[in-house]
Amino acid sequence: MTIEEIEKEIIEEFEMFGDDWEAKYEHLIDLGKSLPLIKEEFKTDDRIIKGCQSRVWLNSELKEGIVYFTADADAIITKGMVALMVRVLSEHTPKEIVDAKLNFVDTIGLKEHLSPTRANGLVSMINKMKADALSFS
Amino acid sequence: MTIEEIEKEIIEEFEMFGDDWEAKYEHLIDLGKSLPLIKEEFKTDDRIIKGCQSRVWLNSELKEGIVYFTADADAIITKGMVALMVRVLSEHTPKEIVDAKLNFVDTIGLKEHLSPTRANGLVSMINKMKADALSFS
Amino acid sequence: MKELKNIRDQFPILNQKINGYDLVYFDNGATSQKPLSVIESISDYYKQSNANIHRGVHTLSRTATGLFEKARKTLASHFNVKNDQQIIFTAGTTDSINLVVNGLSKNYLKKGDEIILSSYEHHSNILPWQLWAEENGGKLKVIPLLEDQSLDLSKLESLISSKTKLIAIAHVSNTLGVITDLEKVNSIARKNNIAVLVDGAQSAPHMAVDLTKLNVDFFVCSAHKMYGPTGIGLLYLSEKWLKDLPVSKPGGGTINTVTFEKTEYAENALRFEPGTPHIAGSVGFSAAIDFMNAVGIQTIFDHEHQLVQYAQQKMSEIPEVIIYGKSEHKAGVISFNIKNNHPFDVGTLLDKYGIAVRTGHHCTQPLMQCLNIQGTIRISFAIYNTKEEVDFFIEKLKKVITMLC
Amino acid sequence: MKELKNIRDQFPILNQKINGYDLVYFDNGATSQKPLSVIESISDYYKQSNANIHRGVHTLSRTATGLFEKARKTLASHFNVKNDQQIIFTAGTTDSINLVVNGLSKNYLKKGDEIILSSYEHHSNILPWQLWAEENGGKLKVIPLLEDQSLDLSKLESLISSKTKLIAIAHVSNTLGVITDLEKVNSIARKNNIAVLVDGAQSAPHMAVDLTKLNVDFFVCSAHKMYGPTGIGLLYLSEKWLKDLPVSKPGGGTINTVTFEKTEYAENALRFEPGTPHIAGSVGFSAAIDFMNAVGIQTIFDHEHQLVQYAQQKMSEIPEVIIYGKSEHKAGVISFNIKNNHPFDVGTLLDKYGIAVRTGHHCTQPLMQCLNIQGTIRISFAIYNTKEEVDFFIEKLKKVITMLC
């Protein structure tokens, strides 16, 4: 699937909840609760992306021209967002990742989590994902 | 004359000008222009009372229980006010000086010159006159 | 006391919806909201009286100078300080502390000297001392916590050595709400001839502070936590330090005379207020003090105390809640966590219900290290908060816990 | 340009009587008046968006943080600075200069080093350097004046030695209005590898300043002289100094991590903004910049320049008037005296006619010593001043001269 297709899939998934933000957040929390997305051995300090409050760990690997992300976060909502980002961006080419607009965050009504004034590490994570992709290209 | 009698005399003198503040200030300037009120030898740095802008020199002497003030200022309006103060307070007993209310300044419409936020040395001068009188008593 | 309804009406910001819910503002420890009287005092200042102060011969400048100096008097009388020149206007608590540290490091603090802090100090009352210590071979010592997260003052004397020069201590912990027994701290300090700086950022908004009675060397606080504007705070100096504290931040207005070779500084508060001060801020600060006194400081304290008792009672009935700072002696702050959850998640979800709380380390990372946690959720009250808001908060907190757990 | 009448309407304070006369506000060099847009941006902030910034998870805190960071961007773009982190909010010009001096004195400035100032520096750009020099065995050197009271820059190179570390210089003299040839100063400094601090307190209000083009190390100014609020100012750091300037004023918000033993400071502008910033001030500062740009900086400069030319012409026709700073290259300021009269008297009487001027040394005592005078009377213009006001001033000045002489 292309990045846009995955985004579309996520949008449809969230559309089911309509305006019920509580249900949306419950879903996000469930996503966050799914197994750790990163190997314990990768949860090292040099892989931490510091947000003001919640910490995010990111590992990026290139295999045969395709980037693989694994990640984790210590706050569960951030982790849910991280899970979405990994789902969207992982297993694509560097160029696809760098070009991704990630409009879905806006559409599913979680835009606030991408605001640079938000006290989490998510914005930095996306920047890091793109930077890593760029460095592979 | 008592302090109050001199004050009354000054009030009458200024009443002649009615609401004409220009005339009042011209009179004040004339008072200021009258000969220096202090002997040149007394215009020493230790006799300076520092205001923010205009400087006032004050000399206080006690002779037979009576306080004699002489003073000068480098700004002419301040000097006019100084002349009035000396005229009112000089040649009285320490107690009379300390007790003086100096309401005349208010009545003749020059009250602003006695405001502590005024950038001249007049308030400090009156404080010094009273302090000197107190030290003599 | 004015009726609470009436008081809330004076805070226009409270009358708004966040995510469709009425705003519940429980982040007063970070900054309080401002009553109309404060907001209008600032606009009025700019619309009617604005001018630069000191040395001005013109009418507006005299008016502005008068307002600024009246604000100083208002603060002096509020804190029961006899000589209003002991009240210095600064940019806030942090600025005040830095001014003291920089001044003291000129003569008073020497290489090898020691400063005592408490375990619950705010970064603003740690970092300036730490920087001094690093650069000058000084040392910081820390008063430990008791089981109930109040200070173990029985350890204070054993921390004191012949090198101890100052105790810098919060009057009220911003994270825990715990009130420091300053009388005890101060009597130990006096006995050992040690200076005391009190960080009153979290006490001045909530309780009566009598600086003559307190009799410490330095007291600092911020207007913005006291219903006043941003950008202005206070530094109180004892009579001794008003004379003895060296100028460390000079500039226009601080002087009697200047040549390129040599400067003679002014004798009074002005020597510590370089440049054009925050005149509008002083006017707003003064209006805030008037507001607090119109309501009554004791009324504010009692009201907040009741809210804390009530909320703490309700919260302790929720099994997942861990409350920090269980001391009875505390001001309007509750810090807590939800077992096995990150404070950030709780804060994010509460915000969805329009409830503004603070989460994280609250600029007290060393305290977090003592408690061995990453952060807490903090609710903190002001006079305009209500029992109904606490009820709503409790209801939604329970909901959030079901969502997260 | 908006019509001038229209502009005056935006300044409510101008619409008042002083001693029965219309206020003529010619004290803009001390502080400017504020347009409604600035006043209301501050009230609106307090009525709608007030919260403490950074790290906040709740909506209000995000809004307030957004406003504060937007203000930083507005300033960066106004001064043509690419990285907005190079814009530091301070309490004002004086505060900015002290922050630079304290930071530089940690590593950059060494015992025996020399600083070059100009003859017309404001006390705020003398005293912090002087204090550093006194305490650290440093030395201040002074660029002399020419006959026309502009700087004798031909002497600059001869003042430079291998010990010279910095030139601290006003962009525009607050007393004389003379504009410094910064291009020349800066090219000499670059050639000799010397840092340059520009005191822009009197240029930023009156003319376009392109900091990328100027290419100096430090630039400082105050909002209150630029139609903005009190209590806030700016410190611009070059890319190099944003990295290299040591933190000298630490506190809450400046850090990444803190323990009692060691602190790791933040990398960006935050490291220089300890404690709760003047958030309302940043919002007002930003609104003031928007106001200036809506009118047009060039329009402001031209308008004030015309007023200066006009007033100077009229004043030079009065035989008792002595004007200082006759350089052609000047911003909206005229300093003068009446022969054999004290400036204080002239100012006092002008105030009686509702004309607000500044008198005295204007915080430039060393310049007064150079000119061998006690003080001057200074009139200084802003966009809202008019030719009619100048006419009224000239008429009353003549009247005052007859009263005094």
Ligand SMILES: Cc1ncc(COP(=O)(O)O)c(C=O)c1O
């Ligand atoms: C040239 C110059 N530098 C510095 C200052 C000090 O500015 P502030 O009082 O806003 O700190 C002023 C203002 O009077 C000034 O004109």
Ligand SMILES: Cc1ncc(COP(=O)(O)O)c(C=O)c1O
């Ligand atoms: C106890 C304590 N000290 C110091 C500060 C710093 O105050 P400000 O940010 O106003 O400088 C705060 C505010 O967060 C505080 O709570």
